[in-house]
Amino acid sequence: MKVLGNKLVRAIAFITACALLASAAFIMCDCAVKNDARESRSQYYQMTSDYSESSNTLFVKLWTVANMYMRNLDSNGKFSSNKYLKASTEEAMKSLGLMDDKGNVTIDGDEDFEYILKYGENSITNTDRKPSEFSKEYSFIQQNDVVYPPTKLDLHEYYNMSWYTTNFGMTYFTIKNLSQRSIAIFDFDTSKLPFYYDENGAKIYYKEDGTTPVPKKNSNENEPDENEPYNQFSGEAPPYEQYGSNMPYSIDDKFEYISGDDRPICIYLKPKDDIVTKIEAVQNEYNAADSMIEQKFIDIIPLIAAAFAFGLFFVVMGGYDTEQKKFILKAPNKIFTEFYLLIAILAFLGAGSAIGYFSETKRAFEDGRLSELPVYYAVGYAVLYAAGLFAVNAIVVQLKCRSLIKTSLFGKLLLKIVNGIKGTIRDQTLRKDPLTRRFLIRTGIAVVAEVIAFALFYYRAGDVLFFISLLLLGAYIYLTAVDLRDINKLSEHISAMQSGDYMKVKVPETSVIYGMTKNLNEISDGMQTAVEKRVQSERMKIDLVTNVSHDLKTPLTSIISYINLLGSEEMSPEARDYVKILDEKSARLKVIVSDLFDLAKATSGTDVAKEKLDMVILTQQVIGDMGDKIEKYGRDVRTEIKTDSAPIEGDGKRLYRVMQNLIDNALKYSLDGTRIYVTVNRENTDAVITVKNISAEEMNFTADEITERFARGDSSRSTEGSGLGLSIAKSFTEANGGQFNVTIDGDMFTAEVRLPIIE
Amino acid sequence: MNTENSAILVVDDDHDIVNAIAKLLGKEGYRIYKAYNGLEAIDMLVQNEIHLILIDVMMPKLDGLSAMMKIREKNNIPIIVLSAKSEDSDKILGLSMGADDYITKPYNPMELVARVNSNLRRYLSLGAAGSTMSDNKLRIGGLELDKDAKQITLDGEPVKFTPTEYKITELLMENAGRTFSAEEIYSRIWNEDSFSVENTVMVHIRHIREKIEINPSEPRYLKVVWGIGYKMEK
Known part of the structure; x- marks a missing residue:
């Protein structure tokens, strides 16, 4: 264990593993590049491609001759139809290069092939062979409508050829890989008829007497008509590439398709024997090379196995500390698990595709589509392997040290969530916090109900479960409504307290607001x-x-x-x-x-009477009442009533005192010969009464000071009054819900009483 | 009957005040009896012929209001409450419990004398004499308006009124208790719509009050309803 667990040993194992894999990859790629198979394969491809094209063209030619020309021959080989059709057919055949000027059928490009074309009693051939001699392995055979491609030769490409005739004398061919894609023949005189080229390039004649379809005009002049003849623009057929694919000419409803004659057509077509031999030789050569590479692959399996063995050792022993004699998690392995997981997955995918697409890779080498330096590929595979190995090792070490949760981001997140839930459940506050607790429980119920409902919806399960889910949802709604009602009660409780009603509210202990109400009751008590x-x-x-x-x-x-x-x-x-x-x-x-x-x-x-009264009248009454006093002082009191009425709610006696004090004040302290102005006005929602006078003395005090108790406008302290006049005015105004303000502007003293108007 | 030699009972727990009032009223020719609490007052009343009582409210043993209730059980002589309590509620309480008048301390000696005179006159000349009420006479307290003679008497004494003042007083007395706005008074008296003539009415009202009220700032008959109008107390 001491030796095996050594770091150096592990490093050597790691390097060896990578090196082994690199050399295996190198051998493989080198072999693929250097092998002769590449040449044989390209030769094979070239050859099959050539022969494939010519054989297919030939097959189409044979099909066309059969369907366009031989169909109209009688048993003696004479053209049996009317002269217009004959002329039209011959013109078409000539334009397709299938007939010479003398009216003989010519089929070019048959040098390498042998064929027999039979239609009814007539036949065309370039060989002495009998149909039975055309083996299925190497021949195209069409019997009636069924085409059998050769089984052993990779030569056939299928072309979709068709034709139809119409009830107005047109026969339309879709051929597609000869000089023209489509062609139409007619059994009436076309010499002086107008014509157009359809979308497949076929020249279509038409009569304007209603016996043939005519090109439809598009209502918009700027756009081509539907089925618009191309020649309206150029007068010529469009280039081959622009034709639509497989699109038969559409005709009006009154004209109809008449399907083709289904007399049996038989086509037998095979490459000449020497060609077959040639193709097979190339094919064999190619197959041999192919199998040699596969052999080579089998040869390097031990190398790969050794690379994996060393890798396995590296992984198994990874993270072992010889001193602590156990597996420990160290720096490079401490990186997030997800990171290594990503690398491992990428490496695995890379390796997987390298193996899975081995034949594809091989073919890429053979075709020369990949670089000719196998050492790059060897290094590439080695790096892929090294990265994967290292990543797997790190994950395994994390597993060995049981630190997978701690090192992975997802694990950490999971841990946090689990701890959070555990903590919340363990936490005493949750028990005391009925809102959260109820929310969690009910949300749980609702989610379960929803899941059930969803499952039912999805799987169309039984009615009982659906009923249960409805019941659960109903319970959820009911409980929520109860809680909301209770919370509403709480709100009412608070409102009542706010408006001074310190009632006690009793709620059952199960209510969500039990604790809150208890506290509120205590606050209320206090x-x-x-x-x-x-x-x-x-x-x-x-x-x-x-x-x-x-x-x-x-x-x-x-x-x-x-x-x-x-x-x-x-x-x-x-x-x-x-x-x-x-x-x-x-x-x-x-x-x-x-x-x-x-x-x-x-x-x-305390004790402020509230009665409805009019400040206009009150002001007049006060001034009338004080008439004697005003006369005594000899001041001119100017009353300016600027509003019809100023209804307010207040204590008449007190407001009378306010006005009396203000006028008293003005009389006492105003300068001889000046006037006192009393105004009553409405400003927005206030009745505003002002009393203005010019002070006899200089007013060396502020507006605030003068409304203080016992403040007096003159330092001399006259013998009259208590000095409380303005204080009383202010207090009484405020007791009646109004505002009292004093403004001092030079020698002008203004007292203003502001009371809210009621309507 | 002459108010001279009328007997007045002064009740107050403050001896100085009782003595002062005794002196004050003594100079007017009244006979004065003194009592220093409610019980004494009731005793006094039993033993002597009393024509008017001046009584304080806050007194030991039996307070003024309780004593007054007891007195009112048998006796209808004028009682004037003399109290330091100056709130409207106190006055209303006192008057509703049988007082004929309410004077707040500290009183104006002249006013006190005037009120005593007024109450006595009314009691002796009108109340006790029991002069019959004709349909053409309006009476509120000591205020009497004779429609036929177009004359107004206060506690039996004729008062000189201008025709306008008379009309206003008649209107208010006919509708005693009802509040009239200056505007309404104007249109009823002058038979035309008022236009900024409120002051005119107010001047008249002031003059009327000066004639019929002992203390115009604390009127007994013609009251100002501040911010609304005027009314004659019932």
Whole structure:
């Protein structure tokens, strides 16, 4: 094992195997090239080809003479038909070279052959032999319609010859390998008739009185007529090569074919004896050479066997490592199995075709179609063998090392798929993932159902299986529909949650959405708790504000009451001034407390009444209501109502506060002698109310700052108002679903209220 | 019957406020009884002849609304609720539980006096006197419109109205509870279609309110339905 497993030994075995095969191939090819058989074969081919042609031509000539001429002879050898037919026949015979000027039948090219042509009582021959002396081995024999080619001579090529006659006096011959392919003879006077050449080159006469078919005219002038005579273009018959094959002349329905006379024709034709001898000699020589090559092939069989033996050894021992004492997979063998498989297959195909087409290859050598350097072929075969051997060895080594799956691409792919499936099945997630699991199971069912249905369709098997497949498909559809319905439920569940309905949904454990619904229910729970907490804290906030406001109002009530009482007491003018200040401040404090409470309520977004009202009317009402105040300030308030109506939905009292605050604000902070513009308009789907005024003070604040709580347009802090006016306006507008914006442009202050219109 | 010497019960858990109100109303010539919770108020009412009650809502022992319900079981004297609760819902609750008027804290002393006067007048001169209603008289609370005399009285006191103001008031009182748009009022009073004349109506409405309301910004009779129109409270 140590010696045999050695790498060097293996290499030698490999090289020896290739060398042996190369030498066998060399001997084979060299033999084929050098052999005399090549000459004998080409001689044989030449000879058979020559004789084949002349014998066939001769046979056709004999057939033509029999059918065209001898058919019309009476028992005395006289032409029996009318003079037109006779003239026409003779003209045809002459044009085919079968009759000389004197009207005698001439058959050329019969030097190497002997024949007997018999038609009825008449016969033509160039030999003294009797028909019985024409042996089947070497002769063409036609008896009646049956042609027997020679069995021993490879001379015959079959020609499809035919003729027919018509009821209007034309007889048409399809001959094909004489000087003309087709020819027609007529039994009427053709001397002054028009004619054309048909597609087979036959000269066809026709009468225009309706007794013969005439060439059909094509409706399109630019195209040749159907059965168009060629001579309309050239006046001559087209060259032989352009004829259609085996195409009889077609005639109108009113004219008909009349089949040929079937009196017995007998043709006996054989090469002369010396020719036969000559052919047979060449043939023998060729056969001898052929068998010699075959002998040579048998001689090299041991060489080939030895080459295979060494190859087998190389493969068997391939990959053995003498140190590790086992087969291992090393570099060149590690390449993908498919690669080696391809090489092995190609090599096998190459070798197979080399063996399978041995005789073909041999003949190619003999014909000189292959190169005359056999060493190329020897090397070629050796390389083919070496490649195949190496590839097989690599595959076998991979097999020995059980690494076929790992090294082959297909194996790897397969492994991956198998592992993937195994992994998925083993994987816990699949058990928890009802969608995938269901999908796999149901797809399996559907596929099985389809396969069954297909098989039934294909093999037309029993009804029971078909019923089962229908049942399976039905189950598939039903289960899918159930799942979709459940998923729809899930979607509804989510929608309900989205719209604030934290309902709990119960589904059976078998449902596909069981897990999801469970989770959703938990989320729903959490959200409901959160919402409840928020509502609760909101309520607490309002309670707090209410309480604080109440606690503020009670002492304030006392303050106001006693200041009032104090005011009616006797006191010094100074003290009266103080009381007046106290009165004003307490009044303002009252406004602030009330506004604060309103604001807190508005921002908590509770208790907003929703009624349908018109912002046009509301604006007019507010301005009318504030008439006194406007007069007091002496400002000109210009109202521009640009729309008939601006219906919105909101809390009238709050919106009144918004408008009141805005106009209040404008009155308080506008410059003396300027006008205040109040506009009501519709923009798309919004009712837009703007209040514009020119500020008395420079507005050194931003639009955002002014709507903050307690922001005031003047740093001096006038004694009036809470400073919450714009904040309240903004909060109330937003609580009514609108938008509140302030724009400052130089000294122009614009407050805009935007509320969605309802129709 | 004169409102002078009328007895008024002031109920509030805040002694200072009770004293302040007592002083305030005392100067008007009223006799004042004081109570500091609902139970005391009921006791007071049993022991004394009271013509009007001013009562707070949030009080210990018995709150104002409960006390008021108890009082209303036997007594129909005017009750004015005086509360720090200023929400509309609170006012509606108070009025529906038998209060004749609702004043929010901190009150304007002048307004308080006016309302007390108004309620007392109505109670003593109209309610108690029980003057008969003729077909040609419309009455809402202390507001009375005499169609024959074409005169309007508030708590028995005649009020001077211009003819237009009278017509508007008559229209609204005849259809008390119904809301009229300015446009409709205009066309009904002037008998012609309105065209940007809403302001005219509003000015008239304001004038009417100034005449019949103690506090025009918190009207008792003629109310503004914001964004829609005007109506006379039933």
